[in-house]
Amino acid sequence: MYSREVEALLSKKGIAPGDAIRVSIGSKKFEGTLLPRPEFGDQGVLVLKLKNGYNVGLKLGAGSKIEKLEHAKESFAFPRVKLEKRENLPDVAIVATGGTIESKVDYMTGGVHMLVEPEELLAQVPEILDIANFKLVSPMRIASEDMLYQDWQSIARATAKALSDSHGVIITHGTDTMHYTAAALSFMLNGINGPVVLTGAQRSGDRGSSDAYMNLLCAAHLAAKGNVAEVGVCMHASSSDNYCNFIRGTKVRKMHTTKRDAFRPINGTPIARIDAGGNIEYMGEHRRVQNGKEKLRVESGYEPKVALVKFYPNSDPEIVDFYIGKRYKGIIIEGTGMGHVAVSPSDERYSWLGHIKRAVDAGVVVGMTSQTLNGRVNANVYRNLRLISGAGAIYCEDMLPEVALVKLGWLLGNHKRAEAAKMLNRNIAGEITERTEVDWF
Amino acid sequence: MYSREVEALLSKKGIAPGDAIRVSIGSKKFEGTLLPRPEFGDQGVLVLKLKNGYNVGLKLGAGSKIEKLEHAKESFAFPRVKLEKRENLPDVAIVATGGTIESKVDYMTGGVHMLVEPEELLAQVPEILDIANFKLVSPMRIASEDMLYQDWQSIARATAKALSDSHGVIITHGTDTMHYTAAALSFMLNGINGPVVLTGAQRSGDRGSSDAYMNLLCAAHLAAKGNVAEVGVCMHASSSDNYCNFIRGTKVRKMHTTKRDAFRPINGTPIARIDAGGNIEYMGEHRRVQNGKEKLRVESGYEPKVALVKFYPNSDPEIVDFYIGKRYKGIIIEGTGMGHVAVSPSDERYSWLGHIKRAVDAGVVVGMTSQTLNGRVNANVYRNLRLISGAGAIYCEDMLPEVALVKLGWLLGNHKRAEAAKMLNRNIAGEITERTEVDWF
Numbered sequence: 001m002y003s004r005e006v007e008a009l010l011s012k013k014g015i016a017p018g019d020a021i022r023v024s025i026g027s028k029k030f031e032g033t034l035l036p037r038p039e040f041g042d043q044g045v046l047v048l049k050l051k052n053g054y055n056v057g058l059k060l061g062a063g064s065k066i067e068k069l070e071h072a073k074e075s076f077a078f079p080r081v082k083l084e085k086r087e088n089l090p091d092v093a094i095v096a097t098g099g100t101i102e103s104k105v106d107y108m109t110g111g112v113h114m115l116v117e118p119e120e121l122l123a124q125v126p127e128i129l130d131i132a133n134f135k136l137v138s139p140m141r142i143a144s145e146d147m148l149y150q151d152w153q154s155i156a157r158a159t160a161k162a163l164s165d166s167h168g169v170i171i172t173h174g175t176d177t178m179h180y181t182a183a184a185l186s187f188m189l190n191g192i193n194g195p196v197v198l199t200g201a202q203r204s205g206d207r208g209s210s211d212a213y214m215n216l217l218c219a220a221h222l223a224a225k226g227n228v229a230e231v232g233v234c235m236h237a238s239s240s241d242n243y244c245n246f247i248r249g250t251k252v253r254k255m256h257t258t259k260r261d262a263f264r265p266i267n268g269t270p271i272a273r274i275d276a277g278g279n280i281e282y283m284g285e286h287r288r289v290q291n292g293k294e295k296l297r298v299e300s301g302y303e304p305k306v307a308l309v310k311f312y313p314n315s316d317p318e319i320v321d322f323y324i325g326k327r328y329k330g331i332i333i334e335g336t337g338m339g340h341v342a343v344s345p346s347d348e349r350y351s352w353l354g355h356i357k358r359a360v361d362a363g364v365v366v367g368m369t370s371q372t373l374n375g376r377v378n379a380n381v382y383r384n385l386r387l388i389s390g391a392g393a394i395y396c397e398d399m400l401p402e403v404a405l406v407k408l409g410w411l412l413g414n415h416k417r418a419e420a421a422k423m424l425n426r427n428i429a430g431e432i433t434e435r436t437e438v439d440w441f
Numbered sequence: 442m443y444s445r446e447v448e449a450l451l452s453k454k455g456i457a458p459g460d461a462i463r464v465s466i467g468s469k470k471f472e473g474t475l476l477p478r479p480e481f482g483d484q485g486v487l488v489l490k491l492k493n494g495y496n497v498g499l500k501l502g503a504g505s506k507i508e509k510l511e512h513a514k515e516s517f518a519f520p521r522v523k524l525e526k527r528e529n530l531p532d533v534a535i536v537a538t539g540g541t542i543e544s545k546v547d548y549m550t551g552g553v554h555m556l557v558e559p560e561e562l563l564a565q566v567p568e569i570l571d572i573a574n575f576k577l578v579s580p581m582r583i584a585s586e587d588m589l590y591q592d593w594q595s596i597a598r599a600t601a602k603a604l605s606d607s608h609g610v611i612i613t614h615g616t617d618t619m620h621y622t623a624a625a626l627s628f629m630l631n632g633i634n635g636p637v638v639l640t641g642a643q644r645s646g647d648r649g650s651s652d653a654y655m656n657l658l659c660a661a662h663l664a665a666k667g668n669v670a671e672v673g674v675c676m677h678a679s680s681s682d683n684y685c686n687f688i689r690g691t692k693v694r695k696m697h698t699t700k701r702d703a704f705r706p707i708n709g710t711p712i713a714r715i716d717a718g719g720n721i722e723y724m725g726e727h728r729r730v731q732n733g734k735e736k737l738r739v740e741s742g743y744e745p746k747v748a749l750v751k752f753y754p755n756s757d758p759e760i761v762d763f764y765i766g767k768r769y770k771g772i773i774i775e776g777t778g779m780g781h782v783a784v785s786p787s788d789e790r791y792s793w794l795g796h797i798k799r800a801v802d803a804g805v806v807v808g809m810t811s812q813t814l815n816g817r818v819n820a821n822v823y824r825n826l827r828l829i830s831g832a833g834a835i836y837c838e839d840m841l842p843e844v845a846l847v848k849l850g851w852l853l854g855n856h857k858r859a860e861a862a863k864m865l866n867r868n869i870a871g872e873i874t875e876r877t878e879v880d881w882f
Contacts, residue, residue, distance in 0.1 A: 112823050143825055145781035147754050148788055176777035180754050257779045257816030304755045310775070312846060313588050313621050314745045322763050334751070336617035338698045340586035347589055375698030382553050384584055405753060 144174025585615025
């Protein structure tokens with residue numbers, strides 16, 4: 001809802017979000033589509049999507065006029081942009097996979113639907129065409145909660161192909177599982193030579209509060225000229241539109257359902273911060289752009305029979321046997337604190353120890369992580385921890401549970417069991433840091 | 442390890458942590474037990490546990506001397522304190538349940554063991570005896586990863602009994618599942634008349650960097666004179682020893698494996714901050730101390746057949762059928778983003794929709810939360826969300842997954858199924874907030 005005054009005015013004129021309208025303020029006239037009320041900021045300001053793709057906020061005064069031009073169309077379309085080669089610009093590929101960034105609000109139902117054409121996403125940021133020459137491939141167009149490992153494999157192959165003649169690659173992706181895909185690509189793409197930048201939007205581009213514009217712009221700057229050869233996530237760093245973070249694909253997690261700065265580094269610092277003007281400030285150690293020194297290899301094997309199991313009080317340890325019975329090859333446990341499960345509770349049926357041992361004996365690789373997310377597991381401090389470790393669970397250092405899951409699936413898809421077990425708690429793609437800095441949390 | 446210089450000196454004298462030593466600096470002499478190196482701060486400073494229970498840091502200079510008095514005993518004991526009634530002090534009960542705060546380092550193995558007597562925990566903070574008259578009960582002494590709902594019930598009963606003749610209650614508890622217990626007590630204790638303060642330690646009290654001292658002191662001040670009748674967690678608010686937060690039991694989560702300020706409010710602000718001098722600053726809305734207006738009721742029913750299931754890419758939805766088969770009564774799903782699971786992935790075997798519907802049809806209460814932890818789930822934004830909600834999953838607002846689990850077990854233990862389902866996403870004990878403040882994240 002807009003403010004009461006604005007709503008009353010709109011209602012009098014029979015105008016609703018999605019309608020094409022003309023607003024006259026003094027001698028200035030603005031034509032465009034009325035967007036739904038912005039969630040933050042002044043709710044007395046009308047937000048209009050202009051025909052050039054920009055959103056404009058209009059404060060109505062005493063002499064302002066509003067006219068309705070046309071009823072809302074169910075299928076609001078961004079204009080399509082023309083991709084024309086310009087000699088002096090670097091090449092960037094966009095691998096468009098779906099998600100909110102390729103979506104728009106359906107003004108009839110209030111829900112969100114996919115755009116008709118993936119190219120429409122560039123129209124949300126017309127000035128992006130001054131940053132690079134873009135080519136666009138779209139191996140799939142799905143909501144990220146529907147992503148499977150087979151999709152990760154397609155994205156890995158499309159990205160590797162695109163990197164062969166681009167400085168960098170932008171992967172547009174739904175935000176829900178973006179960090180899982182980022183982890184998968186971090187392991188699957190070995191020896192990349194340029195930036196692989198996942199980005200998306202928490203709110204669709206036709207809404208007043210959308211983050212699509214800023215995220216795409218920063219991702220484009222980084223993919224066009226970033227001196228970094230890593231996979232990472234580029235999204236809003238704060239709730240204001242001042243800059244984005246580029247966070248390593250194995251150290252990032254979506255930490256809020258809706259906020260634009262939902263993606264946070266866990267157990268690490270961002271690799272870089274990028275502003276909309278194209279300034280890139282590098283912040284931590286990272287791999288630089290490689291010049292033909294290393295050949296890009298795609299190792300896209302993946303064993304889907306890996307499970308992430310969360311421990312909690314009174315959790316049923318027979319869940320472990322369920323996975324043994326289904327011939328799973330790996331289990332990552334999200335334990336408490338430094339990597340605990342119940343070992344000697346007063347009711348023996350809730351002890352996990354025997355079940356973990358049985359899984360290990362059955363050839364299942366069992367890894368231990370922590371549901372605290374921040375910090376490092378450690379098998380050596382408490383007696384219970386030493387018992388769990390003694391049963392064969394591999395303590396996964398400061399690796400995120402979700403990353404440990406993806407890593408284990410990838411390891412088992414490309415290596416023999418014993419080798420996979422050995423590599424689980426050794427760093428491959430920045431997922432494990434040797435020493436934890438005090439000020440990360 | 443201490444610094445190289447200190448280690449060399451200790452080694453020359455045959456001194457190791459745990460040994461009783463005498464340190465002479467100028468004309469001053471200190472006798473006590475050498476503690477292991479502090480993890481933070483100057484590693485050239487020796488940390489000694491004096492006989493009065495205090496730790497002291499000693500910087501060695503040119504004229505300093507060290508003598509070994511006695512070898513380490515395997516069983517280092519804090520002195521026991523005498524609990525003597527003093528007329529002008531309020532009454533506070535301590536319900537001691539175990540955990541690191543009742544533990545000490547075993548200097549032989551480097552591991553952590555329980556103290557011999559729970560009373561020893563007061564000896565870690567001798568000045569606590571000036572704050573209140575304490576009585577101490579210990580219904581169990583276990584590591585918190587071994588806590589079961591039966592233990593929550595015992596703690597609830599012991600707390601209710603203690604509250605009948607105390608201003609407040611301190612519950613000492615292992616940190617791993619402290620927030621689960623805090624949630625359980627928030628629901629089980631209905632109409633409490635004073636503060637119920639859970640506290641613990643991330644590092645045992647005989648270590649240089651222990652948080653036991655400060656946490657116990659702040660908890661004691663709050664339990665002795667706090668004008669708050671809620672269940673909450675009182676732990677370090679920052680990595681320095683300046684103050685503790687008191688965080689509502691349904692809005693708190695352990696967010697770091699080892700740091701002293703691991704406990705953080707999620708989707709809310711702390712109720713109060715307390716410093717070691719006893720200053721209490723109230724920060725948000727809270728329930729005040731009641732004067733006989735309401736009678737404390739213990740509703741300790743609990744249905745243990747409730748599960749917390751985490752969704753992730755390629756997660757096997759047959760996990761839902763596993764719980765249906767075991768006649769579970771409730772399932773909380775930790776979905777992605779605003780409460781997603783896979784609905785239409787390219788491989789139909791990974792779709793959760795039919796499984797959720799089957800569970801609901803079988804009479805299982807299914808609740809949806811988010812693994813982002815921060816923010817609110819919402820069934821109305823995306824088509825997939827409306828499908829999941831349409832299958833019967835109850836969207837649990839801004840409730841933490843762990844709290845939703847405990848709430849559902851409690852609801853099903855005290856109410857009929859239909860009633861429990863209706864109450865799941867309605868606020869009972871501060872676990873759901875109506876509006877999310879922008880600056881909480």
